[in-house]
Amino acid sequence: MGRVFSRVDHIGVAVEDLDAALELYERDYEMTLVHREVIEAQGVEAVLLDVGENHVELLAPLGPDTPVGKYLAKRGPGMHHVAYQVSDIDATLAALRDAGLRLIDEHPRDGIRDSRVAFLHPATAGGVLTEIVQPAKGH
Amino acid sequence: MGRVFSRVDHIGVAVEDLDAALELYERDYEMTLVHREVIEAQGVEAVLLDVGENHVELLAPLGPDTPVGKYLAKRGPGMHHVAYQVSDIDATLAALRDAGLRLIDEHPRDGIRDSRVAFLHPATAGGVLTEIVQPAKGH
Numbered sequence: 001m002g003r004v005f006s007r008v009d010h011i012g013v014a015v016e017d018l019d020a021a022l023e024l025y026e027r028d029y030e031m032t033l034v035h036r037e038v039i040e041a042q043g044v045e046a047v048l049l050d051v052g053e054n055h056v057e058l059l060a061p062l063g064p065d066t067p068v069g070k071y072l073a074k075r076g077p078g079m080h081h082v083a084y085q086v087s088d089i090d091a092t093l094a095a096l097r098d099a100g101l102r103l104i105d106e107h108p109r110d111g112i113r114d115s116r117v118a119f120l121h122p123a124t125a126g127g128v129l130t131e132i133v134q135p136a137k138g139h
Numbered sequence: 140m141g142r143v144f145s146r147v148d149h150i151g152v153a154v155e156d157l158d159a160a161l162e163l164y165e166r167d168y169e170m171t172l173v174h175r176e177v178i179e180a181q182g183v184e185a186v187l188l189d190v191g192e193n194h195v196e197l198l199a200p201l202g203p204d205t206p207v208g209k210y211l212a213k214r215g216p217g218m219h220h221v222a223y224q225v226s227d228i229d230a231t232l233a234a235l236r237d238a239g240l241r242l243i244d245e246h247p248r249d250g251i252r253d254s255r256v257a258f259l260h261p262a263t264a265g266g267v268l269t270e271i272v273q274p275a276k277g278h
Contacts, residue, residue: 011221027238127216
């Protein structure tokens with residue numbers, strides 16, 4: 001039983017400009033910014049904002065040829081993915097693979113704020129780019 | 140201070156067929172179905188699944204000329220909106236209007252499972268169709 005999702009970890013939102021987006025999320029929505037990080041491997045600068053025990057992750061592309069840059073060019077700013085929190089990402093990923101789901105990441109990799117993450121392909125996830133996240137201890 | 144979002148209430152996912160989608164969410168993701176309802180005013184049949192204290196709301200259109208029907212025709216199945224939970228929807232909606240956000244619903248209306256809901260327009264919400272939800276007592 002490593003498959004159970006304990007909560008929505010975050011929704012990922014693609015934005016053109018982080019600081020402009022933060023005006024909406026910090027000033028208007030009164031969310032608290034808790035983390036900011038350049039993730040070179042994913043081609044993004046990202047921030048995390050708290051919403052209770054959940055988060056919003058804002059993603060700004062480091063360039064037009066990154067996945068988020070291409071997403072923005074095609075669809076414009078908006079919801080990019082949903083991430084569910086798990087306590088044992090290795091077991092969960094194995095269970096989802098065994099259930100026949102198509103994985104983008106065959107093995108967990110490093111994510112934001114020292115988490116371990118893996119993405120499921122939208123093709124077998126109802127059209128939703130879906131991430132599973134095992135947070136670092138303390139988060 | 141009626142504006143604070145206490146958590147992600149749900150992510151709304153547009154689907155072509157509820158029962159087919161439930162195979163993914165119930166069988167593969169092992170989420171628990173907690174509610175099913177036809178919401179004629181919104182032109183959808185919807186279900187709620189628990190993910191910890193958050194939910195996934197699956198939305199199937201009652202016909203092609205409904206908002207979700209048109210969304211599916213244009214973009215296909217996938218993430219449709221995000222909903223944040225609030226404790227005082229009237230105060231929150233007023234504060235967001237005063238902040239200059241464009242509202243789809245000037246006043247809260249009845250939502251799923253006896254909640255009160257209002258939608259913010261994506262144009263001033265970072266491209267994200269955003270809902271605020273005050274759940275019925277007991278949910």
